[in-house]
Amino acid sequence: MATITVPQVIPSPTEDADALMKAFQGWGTDEQAVISILAYRDAEQRKQIRLAYQEKYDESLLQRLQSELTGDFQTAMCHWVLDPVERQAAMANAATKCIHEEYPVIVEIACANSPTELLKVKQAYHALYKCSLEEDVAASAPAGNLRSLLLALVSTYRYDGEEVDGGLARSEAELIHEAVKNGENGTTDDGELIRILGTRSKAQLGATFSCFRDEHGTTLTKALRRGSDPTGYTRALRTTVRCVWDANNYFVKVLRNAMHESAGTDEDSLTRVVVTHAEKDLRDIKDVFRKTTSVALEQAIAKETSGDYKTFIVALVGSQ
Amino acid sequence: MATITVPQVIPSPTEDADALMKAFQGWGTDEQAVISILAYRDAEQRKQIRLAYQEKYDESLLQRLQSELTGDFQTAMCHWVLDPVERQAAMANAATKCIHEEYPVIVEIACANSPTELLKVKQAYHALYKCSLEEDVAASAPAGNLRSLLLALVSTYRYDGEEVDGGLARSEAELIHEAVKNGENGTTDDGELIRILGTRSKAQLGATFSCFRDEHGTTLTKALRRGSDPTGYTRALRTTVRCVWDANNYFVKVLRNAMHESAGTDEDSLTRVVVTHAEKDLRDIKDVFRKTTSVALEQAIAKETSGDYKTFIVALVGSQ
Numbered sequence: 054m055a056t057i058t059v060p061q062v063i064p065s066p067t068e069d070a071d072a073l074m075k076a077f078q079g080w081g082t083d084e085q086a087v088i089s090i091l092a093y094r095d096a097e098q099r100k101q102i103r104l105a106y107q108e109k110y111d112e113s114l115l116q117r118l119q120s121e122l123t124g125d126f127q128t129a130m131c132h133w134v135l136d137p138v139e140r141q142a143a144m145a146n147a148a149t150k151c152i153h154e155e156y157p158v159i160v161e162i163a164c165a166n167s168p169t170e171l172l173k174v175k176q177a178y179h180a181l182y183k184c185s186l187e188e189d190v191a192a193s194a195p196a197g198n199l200r201s202l203l204l205a206l207v208s209t210y211r212y213d214g215e216e217v218d219g220g221l222a223r224s225e226a227e228l229i230h231e232a233v234k235n236g237e238n239g240t241t242d243d244g245e246l247i248r249i250l251g252t253r254s255k256a257q258l259g260a261t262f263s264c265f266r267d268e269h270g271t272t273l274t275k276a277l278r279r280g281s282d283p284t285g286y287t288r289a290l291r292t293t294v295r296c297v298w299d300a301n302n303y304f305v306k307v308l309r310n311a312m313h314e315s316a317g318t319d320e321d322s323l324t325r326v327v328v329t330h331a332e333k334d335l336r337d338i339k340d341v342f343r344k345t346t347s348v349a350l351e352q353a354i355a356k357e358t359s360g361d362y363k364t365f366i367v368a369l370v371g372s373q
Numbered sequence: 374m375a376t377i378t379v380p381q382v383i384p385s386p387t388e389d390a391d392a393l394m395k396a397f398q399g400w401g402t403d404e405q406a407v408i409s410i411l412a413y414r415d416a417e418q419r420k421q422i423r424l425a426y427q428e429k430y431d432e433s434l435l436q437r438l439q440s441e442l443t444g445d446f447q448t449a450m451c452h453w454v455l456d457p458v459e460r461q462a463a464m465a466n467a468a469t470k471c472i473h474e475e476y477p478v479i480v481e482i483a484c485a486n487s488p489t490e491l492l493k494v495k496q497a498y499h500a501l502y503k504c505s506l507e508e509d510v511a512a513s514a515p516a517g518n519l520r521s522l523l524l525a526l527v528s529t530y531r532y533d534g535e536e537v538d539g540g541l542a543r544s545e546a547e548l549i550h551e552a553v554k555n556g557e558n559g560t561t562d563d564g565e566l567i568r569i570l571g572t573r574s575k576a577q578l579g580a581t582f583s584c585f586r587d588e589h590g591t592t593l594t595k596a597l598r599r600g601s602d603p604t605g606y607t608r609a610l611r612t613t614v615r616c617v618w619d620a621n622n623y624f625v626k627v628l629r630n631a632m633h634e635s636a637g638t639d640e641d642s643l644t645r646v647v648v649t650h651a652e653k654d655l656r657d658i659k660d661v662f663r664k665t666t667s668v669a670l671e672q673a674i675a676k677e678t679s680g681d682y683k684t685f686i687v688a689l690v691g692s693q
Contacts, residue, residue, distance in 0.1 A: 172492070172530065175530045176530075179532050179533070179534070183532065183534055183536050184532045184574070185529065185530060185531055185532040185572060185574070186530075187528075187529045187530065187531075187571075187572040188532070188572040188573060188574075191568045191571075191572045196564040196565060196568070201564075204568070204572075205528070208507075208525070208528035208529050208530070208571075208572075209505065209507045209528050210492070210495045210496075210505060210506075210507065210528070210530070211505055211507075212499050212503065212504045212505040212508070213499070214499070214503055216503050216504075244516040244521075245516060248511045248516070248524070251507075251511075251528075252505060252507040252508045252511045252524075252528075253508060254504070254505070254508075
């Protein structure tokens with residue numbers, strides 16, 4: 054479920070566009086006014102506001118926001134006003150330009166979305182960038198396991214049903230166990246592991262991961278070797294397994310890491326999770342966050358952030 | 374353009390269903406009557422006949438055809454009455470069960486279809502087989518270049534635009550040249566070659582193949598090594614390059630090979646090309662066939678086939 058709230062009676066898109074223009078004009082920008090409008094409109098309403106603003110003022114609302122706002126608040130708001138599918142395509146495109154740091158963005162888009170949602174992101178990618186997401190992911194890293202894994206994840210059109218083949222889960226849990234063991238010995242060809250993660254349905258993979266845990270007494274993410282990981286492949290594997298197995302738990306982990314006190318706040322990850330999920334399933338993620346940490350997500354965020362960025366993100370997260 | 378002809382005035386689906394039942398009853402099947410109905414109905418009309426037949430006689434038209442007809446005629450007619458997208462899904466499923474012989478079916482479905490058509494086949498595959506085409510292709514062969522190539526081809530959602538990057542075409546033509554040279558030396562990791570064939574748009578690949586020919590004085594298909602090819606990988610590579618570069622030329626080659634006198638007629642390949650393309654683009658393939666061989670396709674087929682199979686296939690190919 055979503056966390057954003059939309060007033061029962063909302064102004065027309067043109068009235069909202071006028072109010073935004075008023076907030077931009079005069080001495081400094083009235084950030085509070087911008088938040089009070091855009092944080093409380095859903096994707097379709099924001100689209101209508103963008104169109105009304107372009108029509109009336111003959112300029113792009115997105116570009117005006119980019120010039121009026123600064124810092125993390127600007128990043129968050131400019132992502133927020135985009136169409137959700139185009140926003141993910143833009144995030145994926147940015148991630149392909151520094152894949153060794155940003156691979157989680159690719160894994161999330163490939164694995165936390167349903168197969169149909171991923172397909173829509175890939176269609177938007179074609180329209181925006183005149184090439185495929187597959188091409189850009191394939192060109193984002195040298196040949197190797199990291200590239201093979203990410204390319205397999207974005208390419209595949211997974212089956213989305215709930216059917217599970219128990220025998221297959223057991224045999225592929227063993228194949229994965231072999232691959233992990235070979236990895237510890239420095240063997241690097243993970244063709245079978247990547248094939249399984251890259252083609253099986255999420256329900257089937259969940260069963261396979263459960264078999265692995267039952268058979269070997271440890272979860273696959275724990276079994277994946279720590280230590281030297283120069284390409285980031287093993288981290289990307291762990292990210293994939295977590296994201297496929299339980300996306301809500303995975304996003305709670307991302308949020309907790311983003312607000313980890315000793316490392317300083319990672320606003321980019323915080324923004325990504327909140328903006329991407331606020332009108333989709335952030336309420337479910339919030340529930341898991343509270344159960345895991347005994348703190349409400351909005352309180353944790355309020356403690357770690359400040360200024361207009363804080364006001365905006367907390368508005369998206371909601372207080373319920 | 375299509376080659377099948379549909380009468381200007383056609384009976385209702387129930388009248389056609391009745392006429393089919395009449396052809397099935399009595400001493401032996403009236404194959405000519407079956408052909409005179411079904412060969413002259415388009416996909417939507419055949420679907421309505423299937424529904425009307427099921428409704429009125431409480432049995433599957435497809436199963437009845439399977440029990441009434443025999444041999445190559447049965448195979449061709451049973452493929453023909455299917456929905457075109459489901460037919461391709463069924464052909465792909467059958468091909469995954471003997472991939473070393475049937476890989477051309479997978480390559481054709483992945484590369485001769487548009488990205489949107491391939492997607493529809495994959496959606497039908499989910500519905501029919503409760504798993505993805507990717508999974509079944511990945512499980513169809515042991516790990517290796519053949520599997521990697523076929524999996525990449527069926528997975529990717531290619532960009533379908535006409536834009537071409539000339540610099541990229543030149544640099545990737547060189548990468549392909551390196552891969553082909555290494556292949557001659559027995560090096561077997563074709564990651565870069567498979568990445569290029571598996572992700573780039575058809576327009577971009579066409580430009581890359583042209584660069585290869587201009588730079589090295591031979592086409593890529595000729596440069597791909599002959600000789601020992603135990604897994605069929607090199608043959609699958611050649612099939613892919615031909616199918617991507619010029620699908621009409623490729624299908625003419627398949628038809629010519631299928632009717633090669635010394636080897637006997639390959640009815641499976643002949644059926645596949647005619648049935649799959651008769652209501653799509655078989656007229657274009659026929660034009661290329663006549664230019665290449667100076668013989669009309671329908672004459673070549675009539676010479677090589679006989680009986681009801683001949684009558685049916687020639688009806689689908691048309692006489693114009």
